[in-house]
Each structure stands twice: as C-alpha cells, then as structure tokens.
Amino acid sequence: MAAAANGGGAALFSEEELRDVSGVRRCExxxxxxxxxxxxxxxxxxxxxxxxxSGDLEVSCECTPGCREDKLTPSAFEKHSGRExxxxxxxxxxxxxxxxxxxxxxxxxxKYYSLSHKSANGSNKGRNxxxxxxxxxxHCTECGKERxxxxxxxxxxxxxxxxxxxxxWTCADLTTDRVTCGDEEERASRKVLRGCSRSTSCxxxxxxxxxxxxxxxxxxxxxxxxxxxxxxSKE
Numbered sequence: 001m002a003a004a005a006n007g008g009g010a011a012l013f014s015e016e017e018l019r020d021v022s023g024v025r026r027c028e029x030x031x032x033x034x035x036x037x038x039x040x041x042x043x044x045x046x047x048x049x050x051x052x053x054s055g056d057l058e059v060s061c062e063c064t065p066g067c068r069e070d071k072l073t074p075s076a077f078e079k080h081s082g083r084e085x086x087x088x089x090x091x092x093x094x095x096x097x098x099x100x101x102x103x104x105x106x107x108x109x110x111k112y113y114s115l116s117h118k119s120a121n122g123s124n125k126g127r128n129x130x131x132x133x134x135x136x137x138x139h140c141t142e143c144g145k146e147r148x149x150x151x152x153x154x155x156x157x158x159x160x161x162x163x164x165x166x167x168x169w170t171c172a173d174l175t176t177d178r179v180t181c182g183d184e185e186e187r188a189s190r191k192v193l194r195g196c197s198r199s200t201s202c203x204x205x206x207x208x209x210x211x212x213x214x215x216x217x218x219x220x221x222x223x224x225x226x227x228x229x230x231x232x233s234k235e
C-alpha cells in the first residue's frame with residue numbers, strides 16, 4: 001500500500017481496474033467515482049465515492065441538489081439512502097460499469113479497504129479474536145439521553161469519532177440505529193454491558209480500552225488526536 005500512497009491517487013488503480021467505471025476522477029490522495037444506492041421506496045440515491053490508499057472510504061451524497069451529507073461511510077450512505085435492508089453496503093452500494101449497476105464487492109475499489117482491515121484486525125484482536133474496542137455512549141444535547149455506539153469496525157469507529165467531535169450532537173444524527181429523542185434510554189443494568197472480551201461487566205481494562213490504532217484513527221481526519229497518532233506512527 002505504501003507504493004500506492006507514495007504514487008498518489010493516480011497509482012491506486014490500474015487503467016484496467018477502472019475501465020468503463022463512470023465518473024472516475026484521479027486526485028493526489030484518492031480516486032473518486034460515481035456511486036449510488038437503491039431504495040425500493042425512494043429510488044436511486046447518487047453520490048461520489050472517494051477511495052484512499054489507507055483503506056478509508058468516503059461518500060459525498062448528491063441525492064438532492066440541497067443535500068449536505070458528505071464524508072459519509074458507505075454504511076452511513078446506505079442508511080441515508082433509505083435502503084430497506086441496510087447493513088450489507090458492499091453489495092448494496094454500487095458503481096456504474098458500462099452503464100450497469102455493479103456492487104462494490106464485485107469491483108477492485110475495495111482492495112485497499114480489505115487490506116487495511118486485515119492488517120488492523122490482526123493487530124488489534126484479543127485472544128478470542130474479538131476487536132478490543134468497547135461500546136461507548138454520547139449524550140444527546142436535546143433530550144439528554146445517552147445513546148450507545150458499537151465500535152466493532154472501522155466504519156463504526158468513524159461514526160463515533162465524528163459524533164464525539166460534534167458539540168451539539170443529537171439523536172437525529174445517529175445513523176447506525178433509527179433512534180429518536182422520544183425513545184427510551186437504555187436501562188442502567190444494560191449499560192454496564194459494553195462488549196469487553198474479558199468480562200461482560202468490565203468498567204475498562206487493557207482488553208477493551210484502546211488508546212489509538214488504525215481502526216479508530218483516520219488519515220483523512222484533521223483532528224489533533226488523529227494527526228498526532230499518524231505523525232507518531234511514522235517516527
């Protein structure tokens with residue numbers, strides 16, 4: 001991946017890999033293509049997918065002229081589109097190839113995403129193979145209720161990371177679950193269950209508390225935490 005990163009966006013994919021893919025734009029740090037997701041109720045939601053050598057995927061939605069949703073994960077884009085069976089974005093988010101809708105899973109566009117996950121999953125799993133990130137909670141600034149964020153994948157970590165950085169985060173911003181301010185908050189007895197592989201009621205240990213890894217830090221994020229992590233990792 002280093003060679004691709006050093007070569008910039010132009011070197012990420014060969015001409016053959018992107019042949020007949022619609023809307024290709026090669027930039028210094030990424031390759032961008034036209035993408036979309038289809039809802040039986042709302043029709044096609046179209047966007048622009050950016051693929052980075054780090055494995056990060058980012059979608060800017062263009063479902064309507066006034067849509068301001070950008071820097072979405074493919075999973076968040078799938079939910080934003082109104083897709084009825086969300087959770088399988090590799091097969092539901094598509095690109096146009098020779099005029100046909102082709103799932104991302106059947107293209108070369110996920111090769112860096114797959115490599116980054118294999119690398120990260122190998123270095124951040126506990127003895128039982130589970131990722132070492134416990135669930136976290138954020139308060140809604142409107143209703144004051146705490147909402148759970150599961151951090152089992154890079155996508156989920158990015159959703160939590162962006163939510164944590166938003167000063168006026170509300171239930172309406174939650175893209176992983178359809179929760180509103182009117183929904184009940186989790187019971188205290190359930191909140192203690194946060195996914196630790198060592199103990200179900202763990203309050204924080206080396207197995208479930210991460211202080212920074214390639215799953216929960218992001219090369220395309222400008223926050224000081226991410227900048228420092230990648231700066232230090234190069235030293």
